[in-house]
Amino acid sequence: MAPSDHDCPLSRKLRTHMPLARADLAILADLHARRRTYPAGADMIFEGQAAHPLYILYEGWASSYKLLADGTRQILDFQIPGDSLGLNSMLFQTADHNIEPITDIVASEIIIGDVAGFYASSPTLATALLWAAARDQAMVVEHLINVGRRDAQRRTAHFLLELGARLILVGRGTRQGYDCPLSQYLLADALGLTAEHTNRVLRQLRQDGLVTFRDGRVVFDDLEGLIKLADFDMGYLDHGVLLR
Amino acid sequence: MAPSDHDCPLSRKLRTHMPLARADLAILADLHARRRTYPAGADMIFEGQAAHPLYILYEGWASSYKLLADGTRQILDFQIPGDSLGLNSMLFQTADHNIEPITDIVASEIIIGDVAGFYASSPTLATALLWAAARDQAMVVEHLINVGRRDAQRRTAHFLLELGARLILVGRGTRQGYDCPLSQYLLADALGLTAEHTNRVLRQLRQDGLVTFRDGRVVFDDLEGLIKLADFDMGYLDHGVLLR
DNA sequence: CGCCGTGTTGAAATACATCAACAGGAGTGG
DNA sequence: CCACTCCTGTTGATGTATTTCAACACGGCG
Numbered sequence: 001m002a003p004s005d006h007d008c009p010l011s012r013k014l015r016t017h018m019p020l021a022r023a024d025l026a027i028l029a030d031l032h033a034r035r036r037t038y039p040a041g042a043d044m045i046f047e048g049q050a051a052h053p054l055y056i057l058y059e060g061w062a063s064s065y066k067l068l069a070d071g072t073r074q075i076l077d078f079q080i081p082g083d084s085l086g087l088n089s090m091l092f093q094t095a096d097h098n099i100e101p102i103t104d105i106v107a108s109e110i111i112i113g114d115v116a117g118f119y120a121s122s123p124t125l126a127t128a129l130l131w132a133a134a135r136d137q138a139m140v141v142e143h144l145i146n147v148g149r150r151d152a153q154r155r156t157a158h159f160l161l162e163l164g165a166r167l168i169l170v171g172r173g174t175r176q177g178y179d180c181p182l183s184q185y186l187l188a189d190a191l192g193l194t195a196e197h198t199n200r201v202l203r204q205l206r207q208d209g210l211v212t213f214r215d216g217r218v219v220f221d222d223l224e225g226l227i228k229l230a231d232f233d234m235g236y237l238d239h240g241v242l243l244r
Numbered sequence: 245m246a247p248s249d250h251d252c253p254l255s256r257k258l259r260t261h262m263p264l265a266r267a268d269l270a271i272l273a274d275l276h277a278r279r280r281t282y283p284a285g286a287d288m289i290f291e292g293q294a295a296h297p298l299y300i301l302y303e304g305w306a307s308s309y310k311l312l313a314d315g316t317r318q319i320l321d322f323q324i325p326g327d328s329l330g331l332n333s334m335l336f337q338t339a340d341h342n343i344e345p346i347t348d349i350v351a352s353e354i355i356i357g358d359v360a361g362f363y364a365s366s367p368t369l370a371t372a373l374l375w376a377a378a379r380d381q382a383m384v385v386e387h388l389i390n391v392g393r394r395d396a397q398r399r400t401a402h403f404l405l406e407l408g409a410r411l412i413l414v415g416r417g418t419r420q421g422y423d424c425p426l427s428q429y430l431l432a433d434a435l436g437l438t439a440e441h442t443n444r445v446l447r448q449l450r451q452d453g454l455v456t457f458r459d460g461r462v463v464f465d466d467l468e469g470l471i472k473l474a475d476f477d478m479g480y481l482d483h484g485v486l487l488r
Numbered sequence: 489c490g491c492c493g494t495g496t497t498g499a500a501a502t503a504c505a506t507c508a509a510c511a512g513g514a515g516t517g518g
Numbered sequence: 519c520c521a522c523t524c525c526t527g528t529t530g531a532t533g534t535a536t537t538t539c540a541a542c543a544c545g546g547c548g
Binding site: 231 | 310312313314316317318320332333340341359360363367370371374377378380381382384385387388389391392393394435436475
């Protein structure tokens with residue numbers, strides 16, 4: 001097993017939560033072999049699709065979203081390296097939302113015959129996958145609270161902080177900031193705002209010296225202030241990486 | 245096993261999704277034995293609690309919610325008979341939200357040593373539980389879309405329809421309507437609106453002849469119209485009970 | 489060169505929140 | 519029995535956050 005396998009985003013993320021035996025690491029390394037690239041913009045999983053596959057994302061960003069009858073879009077979450085694509089909806093027989101790469105991505109398809117069998121062969125990893133699913137759930141819950149009860153400024157601040165915390169976990173960000181391929185339109189569709197208003201909110205946050213979102217990069221100009229503004233609490237991510 | 249055991253809300257809900265063997269029904273019936281009542285208003289699970297129990301709700305309504313620093317509350321979902329309390333957060337070591345009975349409720353506590361063992365002893369029921377968890381997730385997702393991308397009218401309409409569909413599944417509602425113990429304040433905290441605005445929206449919906457929310461009862465005055473207004477699609481609940 | 493995606497700004501419209509007040513019923517203690 | 523409070527529902531007036539509509543600037547890319 002090459003050293004790089006221990007540094008893959010998924011293994012990194014899982015190891016912050018639970019120790020992994022050598023056999024488990026081997027299984028993770030095994031997944032590396034099957035990875036390939038998928039182009040930005042082409043849906044990999046779409047709503048209503050039966051028996052879709054499960055992917056582990058290695059490089060690049062994706063988005064899970066749903067379209068409404070009036071053409072508007074709600075982005076449920078962005079997926080970053082180490083995240084799974086289509087895990088939740090795998091338990092259903094059909095996917096309940098779409099998943100589309102934002103950038104070109106590198107991912108590997110996983111075939112799990114049945115969950116029970118997977119539990120027998122690799123209980124640790126199966127538990128880890130369940131943990132990941134629960135974490136996804138917690139993320140959507142926090143997103144709901146964000147959209148339901150915070151105004152545009154706090155909502156945006158909270159979202160950028162959450163992304164930062166997740167990226168730090170997989171070694172793609174620091175307390176100074178992170179690279180971020182999102183357009184303001186994508187951000188708006190995630191926050192439940194219009195692109196114009198998102199633009200104004202970002203300007204305000206920048207002028208207040210809190211955070212700069214520009215040219216594919218997020219810079220935390222005043223991390224403490226931003227955390228305070230957003231009422232940001234990492235408990236639901238199970239790790240206070242931003243605060244250490 | 246008494247006939248009533250086959251009619252318990254959980255068994256009813258599960259059987260719409262998958263067949264249950266006699267052994268599984270026996271396990272479900274077993275849960276009946278341990279049920280007891282819990283009073284309205286007293287939290288059964290609270291945020292940050294470690295190793296909390298798991299309950300199956302038999303009678304009455306509960307709510308899962310989170311409080312923000314400024315004192316506002318976002319209700320994530322209401323639980324009705326047949327739903328579980330605390331399933332998602334059981335996978336985490338600590339609960340990530342509070343659960344509080346809205347009415348006096350009847351529920352039974354479930355002890356699951358470890359998920360893997362449960363899979364060995366009763367794979368069908370374990371899978372059913374996972375399915376229930378995935379369904380909860382889908383519900384939160386739809387709730388997010390509701391709050392993020394629908395105006396107050398459509399949002400309220402959609403929410404009342406969703407509750408109706410879930411209640412029909414467990415025999416607590418019809419296409420005419422259902423009994424609903426929610427106050428306008430609770431409804432507002434679920435919808436991300438103020439109680440005053442919720443009141444105005446409900447009046448509008450009533451005056452438009454679509455739905456009447458009053459005196460603990462929801463009446464669908466014009467189900468078709470309401471479904472159309474709300475852009476309501478039952479796919480994510482896996483059953484089109486309202487439309488049959 | 490023209491076009492399209494993205495970012496940016498302004499003015500007007502509106503959905504929703506906030507603040508304030510009142511009405512009725514249910515409980516509670518006198 | 520009354521007086522009292524609390525909870526819920528209801529309505530009005532006003533304020534404001536956000537949307538909508540419109541326009542333009544810029545770079546990349548055909």
